[in-house]
């Protein structure tokens with residue numbers, strides 16, 4: 138598959154294979170490369186990630202079948218207070234971006250899958266007409282969560298911390314898997330599949346899909362197309378890791394469109410630390426000359442504020458008229 142060589146150069150690729158195989162020197166070398174990328178680009182591709190191709194193939198197929206259902210079936214699962222279920226088409230506005238004054242809703246619909254930690258507490262809403270949906274999406278969730286956990290030592294080392302530093306803060310991750318459908322549409326002025334934003338996550342893992350549409354804003358302020366590189370994931374630093382690293386790791390703005398005459402599906406996995414983890418700038422990222430730039434906040438409080446600004450049903454319950 139062809140891709141824009143300039144963009145491939147702009148978004149580096151790391152092969153995780155040698156690190157996962159325990160090759161001599163691979164851990165330190167990969168962590169050093171990751172540090173450079175996180176300080177300067179904020180986005181990378183990973184290969185050698187170990188996620189079986191069929192896990193993502195099945196997830197894309199079930200996402201397509203989910204969104205192909207009649208609207209009533211999807212509306213029966215409309216997103217609740219715990220971010221469980223279906224986000225209807227054009228019902229989210231990317232307000233919490235600090236980038237552009239977006240007023241128009243995003244031209245996508247989505248379904249959110251959350252981790253099922255406690256059998257007593259339902260974490261998800263499942264479509265009755267698709268019995269295999271639950272197993273397929275939870276398998277994808279588990280594979281991506283495991284991949285993110287395996288990458289944590291690289292992030293720790295890249296930030297000059299002991300390799301296991303992040304593990305205990307992320308072992309009951311508050312992550313979510315999003316199954317997004319971007320129908321083929323003609324975009325008007327200020328309309329997007331998803332408007333310019335940074336992610337709220339620690340990191341986001343985005344499986345490649347055959348329909349391009351992701352664009353990344355470089356440090357120079359130019360929007361570039363992310364190439365489609367089969368069997369890789371795009372990984373980007375989110376705002377949570379930016380804040381934890383006191384701004385050392387950048388959280389890069391991006392946006393997406395579907396400009397093809399067929400539907401586009403995207404399955405980002407937003408990896409978050411545990412809900413009760415207190416995120417305060419790391420000791421290795423602050424000094425007398427570089428004091429903390431972000432307040433200490435738990436992941437749960439941080440996410441509640443983020444959701445309140447972006448999703449209509451949270452806004453209706455929160456302060457009416459807020460445009461934060």
Ligand SMILES: O=C(O)CCC(=O)C(=O)O
Nearest residue numbers: 331336350351393403405
């Ligand atoms: O659709 C894409 O490729 C990216 C989606 C995205 O950035 C998001 O859902 O946060």
Ligand SMILES: [Fe+2]
Nearest residue numbers: 334335336391
């Ligand atoms: Fe995003």
